[in-house]
Amino acid sequence: MTESGARTPEPEYMDDRAEAEAYAAADFSGVNAAFAERLAELAAAIDNAEALDLGTGPADIPIRVARLKPGWRITAVDAAAAMLAIARRNVDAAGLRGRIALVRCDAKRMELPSAAFDVVFSNSILHHITGARDLWTEVARVAKPGALIFFRDLARPASPAAARAIVETYAGGESAILQAEYYRSLLSSYTVAEVRAQLTGAGLRGLTVAMATDRHFDVFGRAAP
Ligand SMILES: C[S@@+](CC[C@H](N)C(=O)[O-])C[C@H]1O[C@@H](n2cnc3c(N)ncnc32)[C@H](O)[C@@H]1O
Numbered sequence: 001m002t003e004s005g006a007r008t009p010e011p012e013y014m015d016d017r018a019e020a021e022a023y024a025a026a027d028f029s030g031v032n033a034a035f036a037e038r039l040a041e042l043a044a045a046i047d048n049a050e051a052l053d054l055g056t057g058p059a060d061i062p063i064r065v066a067r068l069k070p071g072w073r074i075t076a077v078d079a080a081a082a083m084l085a086i087a088r089r090n091v092d093a094a095g096l097r098g099r100i101a102l103v104r105c106d107a108k109r110m111e112l113p114s115a116a117f118d119v120v121f122s123n124s125i126l127h128h129i130t131g132a133r134d135l136w137t138e139v140a141r142v143a144k145p146g147a148l149i150f151f152r153d154l155a156r157p158a159s160p161a162a163a164r165a166i167v168e169t170y171a172g173g174e175s176a177i178l179q180a181e182y183y184r185s186l187l188s189s190y191t192v193a194e195v196r197a198q199l200t201g202a203g204l205r206g207l208t209v210a211m212a213t214d215r216h217f218d219v220f221g222r223a224a225p
Pocket residue numbers: 012013014015028054055056057058059060061077078079080083105106107108122123124125128129
């Protein structure tokens with residue numbers, strides 16, 4: 001990927017009911033399963049854990065993770081009431097109310113205790129966040145020393161034309177609302193270099209940031225004590 005143009009931020013919270021329903025109705029089963037499996041792989045040695053999911057959306061990912069890791073309890077946060085209503089429905093339908101706690105809060109300033117989580121994970125919150133260093137600072141606060149961190153997000157393409165091509169390739173069959181959302185998300189996302197700078201600014205050491213696919217990067221590793 002060549003050097004990307006400037007970021008065009010999109011709204012942080014997905015609190016519009018139609019947008020939340022369109023997102024929840026889309027078939028992300030492949031990417032969500034891949035995320036949960038990669039997390040389980042990274043966490044192969046962690047049988048029992050307090051885990052935290054940031055920007056949980058419809059909670060499909062924590063549901064998958066809870067099934068792969070039966071010894072984990074997961075706190076799943078989102079700032080959008082519209083998304084949490086869908087998450088509530090899905091967690092109840094999965095019979096996981098006892099293992100997945102849903103919390104409405106901003107992931108940049110959570111009313112959660114410090115050094116409380118063995119695992120902190122998130123899929124696709126970062127591109128929503130302006131002031132991402134605050135998010136990483138909060139991750140560093142709530143993670144136990146040595147906690148496993150795993151984030152996956154979109155990487156900003158080199159140009160609007162490149163973003164359009166990605167939408168066509170990977171979401172050409174989705175609804176117009178979802179395609180528009182995906183395009184905005186791509187332009188709102190960060191580059192690997194920007195994320196490395198955010199981590200340094202937040203004093204979060206010991207993490208690797210690397211491209212995982214042609215349009216995603218992963219941030220993973222153990223939070224340095
Ligand atoms: C693209 S969705 C991803 C949902 C889910 N992680 C998934 O992969 O299916 C991003 C979610 O992050 C939430 N979000 C955005 N900014 C947030 C913030 N500052 N605090 C908490 N949640 C936030 C949005 O409301 C939305 O539900």
